[in-house]
Amino acid sequence: MYRNLPGPRPGLVLAAVTVAQFVFALDMSVVNVALPAIRADLGFAPLDLSWVVHVYALTFGGLLLLGGRACDLYGRRRLLLLGLAVFGLCSLAGGLAQAPWQLVAARAGQGVGAAAAAPAALAMLTTTFAEGPRRVRALGVWSAANAAGGALGVLAGGLLTEYASWRWVMLVNLPVVATALALLPAGGPAGGLTRVPGAPGARPVRRTRPDVLGAVLATAGIGLLVFGVVRTDIRGWGSPATLGTLAAAVALLAAFAVTETRTAAPLLRLGLLRSRWVAGANVLVFLAAAGQFTAFYFVSLYLQQVLGLGAAATGLAFLPFSAGLVAGTVLATRVVAVRTPRAALVPGAVLAAAGLAWFALISPDGGFLTDVLGPSLVTSIGTGLVLAPVAAAATTGVAAREAGTASGLLNSSRQLGGCVGLAALATVAAHRTGGATDPAALNDGYATGLAVTAGLFVLAALVAMAVLPGRRPQTPHPLAPADDRLEGTRS
Template sequence: MYKNMRGRPGAVLAAVSLAQFLVALDMSVVNVALPAIRSSLGFTPVGLSWVVHAYALTFGGFLLLGGRAGDLFGRRRLFVAGLVAFGAASLAGGLAQAPWQLVAARAAQGVAAAALAPAALAALTVAFPEGPARVRALGVWSGVNAAGGALGVLAGGLLTGYAGWRWVMLVNLPIVALTLALAAAVPADVRGARRDRLDMPGAVLATGGAGLLVLGVVRTERVGWSSGATLATLGAAAVLLAAFAAVELRSSSPLVRPGLLRSRWVAGANAFVFLAAAGQFAAFYFVSLYMQQVLGMGAAATGAAFLPFSFGTVAGVALATRIGAGRSPRASLVPGGLLATAGFAWFGLVDPAGGFVSDVLGPSLVASVGLGLCLGPVAAAATTGVAPREAGTASGVLNSSRQLGGCVGLAALATLAADRTGAAATPQALSAGYALALQVTAALFLLATAVAITVLPSRRRAVPAAPTDLPAPAGADIETETEGARS
């Protein structure tokens, strides 16, 4: 029975990889188009930032809900619904005639992505059993994910320059159509027991708490960390998240089962991802600014300059696939984390008299290979031993850690860099601020590596972290756990 749920693995991998490419692409594709969007639709400077923040806010806020909904109501159903909603939101954004329409479309994209991303990763973990097959599949998924984020900058520049800014939204439509054509291969739904229900109090508290946390962090760019608005928003987020934790401990059908987070695999992988994303998102931002504001490179050239990073990441993913066969994810995460630390520390040496080869290309190749070594193994670690009926939840938690880490890291390091730069916007002052932020990025990757060494087990134990406090779907649990043990 369980084997039949895996569908056609090759087609499943293609579908979920395309879906992840779509989600990653839209994190960055609009960035280069922002000046053109402002001129076309008449955005104010403050309002323009919400073209980016609206997506981040709803994506980060709804991920836990999206992951759990896939487990309860069927991941294939949620996968298809997320794709359709993403395509509709992209079309609405491409046709927007007023600022509020584009911001609303970006918010809708974020909600759709929050349903799509956990369902995609969960489908992959069910289609491929733990072991070498899953390692190889996660390697492909990770490479496509990295390519989507990096190519978004290049695609945004090319589309804006040659086709108009609306195509940074409309380009999603053919990708959605192709992914929908492959969606039939996604495994048959593994749904919760009949008496399982969606934990609505937990869903409201988690979505509200995560959303307020992202909102409070992204607004620090404009109002600062010590402002009353920031403190009130972050305080409210802390209250809601604390209430969420209390509700989950008492719920008979929790949004996130507390026992899942007690797994060293799940806890260690999510801590690693949070720290690494906090550094990675910030590093992309500051390296881009360094190339444009210090080295004087144009937007299109800056986008193209990220291609070596993409190639290095793919090389790292391929190397991780070879290393990971039959080994614990830690075997790739530790050397990958150390290599990324070295690369971002090299980035931290940028100065106004630097050049592209010495200050961008060299560290890009080192850091990208290290990052590629981490992408697939950390996803494998986060789903190791997780029963299929909780795969969506585990995927939602992992994506939430990545998104929240990226938002918090970027906002915090932007404040740190601005404080070092001061009022003088000279190349020397800007370089000093960027260098400090990139040095902290290296420290974050070093801390993530320490987490991998101290928290993650040195050997994979193929014992599913199956929920013993929840009823299992009839006939599914025995086969599921047997398969997990065999792998």
């Protein structure tokens, strides 16, 4: 016999984790527009400047799986509090940095904090709201905050850099983190699921030993994979350094998979991936993140380097994209509340692909109204239709005891998709320009990259149709044995 320990009001949980997710998404893009100002103020070498962006992706992506498992073992509220505190302190350190290494170290610390807190935030939602319309609505709000944070990061970065100082792209995190921390003591769960003492079948509670070897292999493997990918802007995909790094990453991840089948308390129970919901959602979020991150990158460069807009104007140009993401998320929430996530994912991916194909028609002589506004709205609404249901799909049928693991896996797939997609398509665009820097050549490169990005969403639509089930599985018991398979999810 089981019971839920007394917990907080669900609305406060939703408010706290939504604010937290917003700031993590904001930090993925808020720094990009400020890079020229950062270089001029702190004296970064040209080849070192990219580490301001890459080191955050490296620590965030590399530690997400570990963060997800840690919140299952040691408490979601505890990990969220700790992660937010680390993130906020490192944001303050970054805003006060006086040397390049100080800013890079602060960004690395932000990634560590986000890797602890992001999976805990999503896991708190999925364990607070039972599967059904209420969870779908909660995940819709969470997804809208995630999408809005990423899109508004460009706007905030441009405005803060131009009218205040680049330091405020770091310091702006502090009031947001403080708000999340203020909400969390009242909004964090008081406890989890437990067996009622004296009930039939009650057993002594044993503390689970952490999977240290699995944690080391997974973190090192994912970290090397991200490192190898993000450095292709300097070394190239075919260089011995890149190939060696990626080969080492694959070897470590293969060793991790073998280890997880032989340990009693794995970091990631591989049986979880037998679920078509979990496996399909992670492939989908990988493809969608690759498309979203790359679209932000190319459109931002097109606005600045081809159309000649300043940082603030570029940020303002992304407002329709932000509005479309929120609208798509709201629409997806309504669809998924009465149907399965696939019902929103397929049309959303097709719509995003159509918008990106329209974006690929950009012209060196174009303008915001003729080349950006229309495709921004179509792409963002489609992307919103994808991003909201994918979180619901990735947690469908997952037991509460594995909510953190599933959340960390989803966030890892999102980060890896963004890193790999951006690095690969930036190479495609650079190959197209052939080293030329005039607006016409740059335009051709960006258009080619956007066209390939459209293909990623077409592939996402095909995956959704082929992999995701047409109906929901029965919800497993929250404390079902770890080796139980999810009902209705096997192919």
